[in-house]
Amino acid sequence: MIRDQETLNSLLDTVGRFVRERLVPREQEVAENDRIPDEIVQEMKELGLFGLSIPEEHGGLGLTMEEEALVAFELGHTSPAFRSIMGTNNGIGSQGIIMDGTDEQKERYLPRMATGEIIGSFALTEPDVGSDAGSVKTSAVRDGDEYIINGTKRYITNAPYASVFTLMARTNPEEKGAAGVSAFLVDANTPGISLGKPDKKMGQSGSHTCDVIFEDARVPASALIGGKEGQGFKTAMKVLDRGRLHISAVCVGVAERLIDEALRFATERKQFGKHLSEHQLIQAMLADSKAEAFAGRSMVMEAARKKDNGERVSTEASCCKLFCAEMVGRVADRAVQIHGGAGYISEYPVERFYRDVRLFRLYEGTSQIQQIVIARNMAKELQE
Structure with missing residues (x-):
């Protein structure tokens, strides 16, 4: 649903020109260096591209799905790596907070995601878990006011520079299916978290993935999205x-x-x-x-x-x-x-x-x- 056609047209024109004039000419450079230049990332932040789908009350543009799709059409006209750097902030990295997060979680993370101050990353896939998302093995064991997390996540987009992980972990070992999985917001600087070496991929140079390893990483109970166990899936x-x-x-x-x-x-x-x-x-x-x-x-x-x-x-x-x-x-x-x-x-x-x-x-x-x-x-x- 388009709320204001004139404003949307202005946004689409701005994004289109940014893609043609700033991103397309840098595609080969990104492919060769496997890195998006810092100044390009900064320009993306200034254009509000990190907060396309984040509600306006939290500092984003709050685009409707139709409006976001029109912007995505424009972003698709250049290397997918450019979109990837901001993709998790607009998608699975923020939407879980928007839909199920507590007020405190929304206030803490969404405004900084919208500006690109922090990069969100979605940690679901594991060495033996991909499409069967309900079979997550990473564990989160309650210990007083904290959870102790152990496990390895694989192919995690933006992990090398993420500030916060939306983590899927099993809080109920007795429940082997999806009902035993919970979602957490885990700060990347939490002790016990380490990163594997960057993956060498077939394509999309400039977009980075790697393993994220949790070894007795302790997070506060307040990190549980929505404050409820078993809702992660x-x-x-x-x-x-x-x-x-x-x-x-x-x-x-x-x-x-x-x-x-x-x-x-x-x-x-x-x-x-x-x-x-x-x-x-x-x-x-x-x-x-x-x-x-x-x-x-x-x-x-x-x-x-x-x-x-x-x-x-x-x-x-x-x-x-x-x-x-x-x-x-x-x-x-x-x-x-x-x-x-x-x-x-x-x-x-x-x-x-x-x-x-x-x-x-x-x-x-x-x-x-x-x-x-x-x-x-x-x-x-x-x-x-």
Whole structure:
């Protein structure tokens, strides 16, 4: 639901120009150095990009889902690493606090997340726990007014520079399922927390992940989100609809950037005496990519508006994530194909994007998890 079209248009114009003028020219530098320049991060903070979805009363922009999706489309037109640095502050790092946190937790963390003063990180995945999020093994044992935490979290985005972790840990060892999992807000400087070496990834250079190791780390009972045990899995599930729609919108933005790159190359390069764009097989790849990106954009906007209207969109969010994540992979493949041998050379951005977009099919729920969610929801709706 768009609250003020003029204000939103101004924001979208500002973000669009920032992407084109400041981020796109630095993409190769970030890829080579595996680091986002400090001045770029500072500019993101000044633009309010760390607080897109955080309510205005806590210092954020408080965008509706539809408004956030439109911004995400713009952010998708550059390297995903830029979005990743602020992604957790707007997504799973803050939404759990917004939805289930106590007033004290909201006042302590949200204003500083909104400004980017602190970076949030979501610690769920473990060496043996990924898609089966209800099987968390990291333990949180109550000891008076504290919890003692032990366990290892893996592939944790933004962990190397996080200030606070939204941690999923098992507080009830007798309950082996999701009901035994609780959510905590753990400051990164807590004694007993150490970090593993940064992961070497296929793509998305500039976005960093690593292990987070908890060894008898003590946190106050007040760190329990909402002050209730056994609600962690439910909290995580609540934030997924918004997160999946956001990632879907980013996928659409990336697809549109890839189409622009492929179209530009096809209209400039000649083969067999005419431009590539005049060859019907190239036209077919361009047309398929355009149609699929348009379908993805339409899906995201429809689901976002439903969410803003207060409707349940679990099925729609998973449909968007499934389609858009798979779609951008197909578009990236076609973009490389249209470039021919040049598409395999790092001088052209399509080579980097081809590797970057592979992650979209994995995080925020793999494509297979989305299929399971969709099918289960369909069966439930039939029975209702």
